[in-house]
Amino acid sequence: MSEFEPTIVAFFCNWCTYTAADLAGTSRLSYPHSIKIVRVMCSGMVDPKYVIKALLEGADGVIVSGCNPGDCHYINGNYKARRRIKLLKEILPQFGFEPERLRLTWIAASDGLLLSEIMQEMTEQLRALGPSEARLKMVI
Amino acid sequence: MAETALIDVKEHNLLAALRGFFKTVLKQEEISAILVPRRLPVTPTVMPTLVTDPKHLDAADPLSPAFPINAAKIVSRLTRRESGGKVAAVMRPCEIRAFVELVKLKQGRTEDLVIIGLDCLGAFSNRDYFQWISEDADACTEKFCSVMLTGDSSGGSRELASACRVCEQPVPAGADITVGLFGVDTAGRIPVTAQSAAGEDLFAKLGLRVGEEPTARRKAIEKLVAERTAARDAMFEATRATVDNLEKLTGYLANCVNCYNCRVACPVCYCRECVFVTDVFDHEPSQYLRWAARKGAVKMPTDTVFYHITRLAHMSTACVGCGQCSNACPNDIPVMELFRTVAHRTQQAFDYRAGRSLDDKPPLAEFKEDEFQEVVGIEA
Ligand code: SF4
Numbered sequence: 331m332s333e334f335e336p337t338i339v340a341f342f343c344n345w346c347t348y349t350a351a352d353l354a355g356t357s358r359l360s361y362p363h364s365i366k367i368v369r370v371m372c373s374g375m376v377d378p379k380y381v382i383k384a385l386l387e388g389a390d391g392v393i394v395s396g397c398n399p400g401d402c403h404y405i406n407g408n409y410k411a412r413r414r415i416k417l418l419k420e421i422l423p424q425f426g427f428e429p430e431r432l433r434l435t436w437i438a439a440s441d442g443l444l445l446s447e448i449m450q451e452m453t454e455q456l457r458a459l460g461p462s463e464a465r466l467k468m469v470i
Numbered sequence: 471m472a473e474t475a476l477i478d479v480k481e482h483n484l485l486a487a488l489r490g491f492f493k494t495v496l497k498q499e500e501i502s503a504i505l506v507p508r509r510l511p512v513t514p515t516v517m518p519t520l521v522t523d524p525k526h527l528d529a530a531d532p533l534s535p536a537f538p539i540n541a542a543k544i545v546s547r548l549t550r551r552e553s554g555g556k557v558a559a560v561m562r563p564c565e566i567r568a569f570v571e572l573v574k575l576k577q578g579r580t581e582d583l584v585i586i587g588l589d590c591l592g593a594f595s596n597r598d599y600f601q602w603i604s605e606d607a608d609a610c611t612e613k614f615c616s617v618m619l620t621g622d623s624s625g626g627s628r629e630l631a632s633a634c635r636v637c638e639q640p641v642p643a644g645a646d647i648t649v650g651l652f653g654v655d656t657a658g659r660i661p662v663t664a665q666s667a668a669g670e671d672l673f674a675k676l677g678l679r680v681g682e683e684p685t686a687r688r689k690a691i692e693k694l695v696a697e698r699t700a701a702r703d704a705m706f707e708a709t710r711a712t713v714d715n716l717e718k719l720t721g722y723l724a725n726c727v728n729c730y731n732c733r734v735a736c737p738v739c740y741c742r743e744c745v746f747v748t749d750v751f752d753h754e755p756s757q758y759l760r761w762a763a764r765k766g767a768v769k770m771p772t773d774t775v776f777y778h779i780t781r782l783a784h785m786s787t788a789c790v791g792c793g794q795c796s797n798a799c800p801n802d803i804p805v806m807e808l809f810r811t812v813a814h815r816t817q818q819a820f821d822y823r824a825g826r827s828l829d830d831k832p833p834l835a836e837f838k839e840d841e842f843q844e845v846v847g848i849e850a
């Protein structure tokens with residue numbers, strides 16, 4: 331049987347992390363192809379329901395990534411994102427979602443390398459964890 | 471601050487004493503109307519009613535165990551803009567807490583409002599209430615009060631609604647004027663206390679006889695709060711175990727038909743238009759087929775668990791535990807238990823208590839630069 335390839339839905343902010351992903355690409359750095367990147371204008375616009383929907387639809391992990399503190403293009407969107415992730419990290423584990431399945435990071439536009447490392451690492455962690463319950467079961 | 475007066479209860483008639491007190495309030499020049507739970511003509515239904523003519527207060531019944539709606543929403547309607555008059559609103563503690571949340575969401579104002587809060591004896595579910603109530607509604611309420619206040623259930627009693635059984639905040643915090651009932655000899659005199667500047671202002675004009683709150687009230691409250699807190703914690707534990715994986719959660723919600731009554735009944739689901747009734751959820755027919763194909767089957771209507779978890783994310787930090795969600799559910803899903811259990815944790819995480827104070831900002835309406843570092847990064 332081939333190795334389990336976890337699906338990761340990635341919400342990357344336009345100004346930092348998405349640019350870093352672009353840079354990783356042009357620098358020929360590799361990151362797992364099972365990542366589905368959704369470009370958003372700011373990490374602060376990721377409503378909890380996007381994360382919840384992705385996880386319920388069977389994503390094995392979700393990552394939200396924005397600019398470093400102090401660098402947000404919209405001044406403080408990333409701080410708002412952090413509160414929402416905090417909120418989700420209180421709710422989701424109560425229904426059995428492991429903490430590894432939801433991640434928040436800050437990756438600057440110039441950090442293509444960091445991006446590639448983080449995505450590799452997250453993929454490893456999810457691989458170890460196995461497919462999410464939502465992928466395997468009929469979620470109503 | 472905290473000036474107390476005593477009102478006489480004549481011939482054991484607590485309701486009459488309260489109606490008299492409401493009339494005195496309404497008589498004040500500055501009070502244009504009083505919002506009070508009142509029995510409707512023809513049926514024993516009790517609804518929040520905006521009264522300007524004192525004669526309608528003869529059917530007021532703030533002690534009835536009827537609780538068809540959380541009146542915070544009504545008070546929000548009455549106060550969201552200037553009305554040109556001042557309203558006195560008789561509210562349950564959980565209604566006051568919900569209103570505090572709505573004010574913070576700019577959906578209500580405390581100006582031109584005096585909140586009168588009673589020690590809350592609790593309520594029945596809608597279903598139980600209609601089975602229980604009989605022709606002589608005054609007598610029914612009296613019987614209910616005596617069961618709740620003296621524990622004498624010889625007249626036969628019913629269980630309170632699930633939310634009320636685990637309500638550890640039955641005392642009206644946040645009211646301008648409170649009426650004490652716990653531990654009070656309700657056949658003698660009941661204490662009325664001004665709790666805020668607005669309350670004192672009105673209080674001074676009512677010409678009540680100044681007195682002292684009976685010491686037994688504090689003791690009775692302590693005992694009740696301790697019992698309810700224990701019941702609440704037991705409920706949390708039981709609920710947690712019932713939903714601690716996705717499969718169990720889907721089982722918990724299996725009877726849900728996405729009617730969204732629980733959201734309509736929720737006093738703090740604050741959106742004018744909920745995303746779940748927008749065209750975002752008018753999926754293409756082909757989408758359903760794709761969903762079905764992916765796992766071989768998809769339950770219809772779809773998005774049930776999605777709806778509930780999203781609502782938890784949107785409003786659990788504002789949940790006041792009134793239980794109207796469970797009351798509104800046509801399929802007897804224990805919505806309140808799920809929401810209170812999760813809300814307890816989300817509110818703790820932000821050191822927030824819904825309805826506690828107008829000064830605490832809602833957790834998702836603010837942030838600090840240096841906080842929650844533990845949720846950033848991909849370690850552990
Ligand atoms: S569920 Fe969410 S979107 Fe719907 S009314 Fe409540 S807060 Fe608003």
Ligand code: SF4
Pocket residue numbers: 725726727728729730731732733795798799800801802803805
């Ligand atoms: S009221 Fe009951 S059936 Fe309707 S949406 Fe809420 S939980 Fe589901």
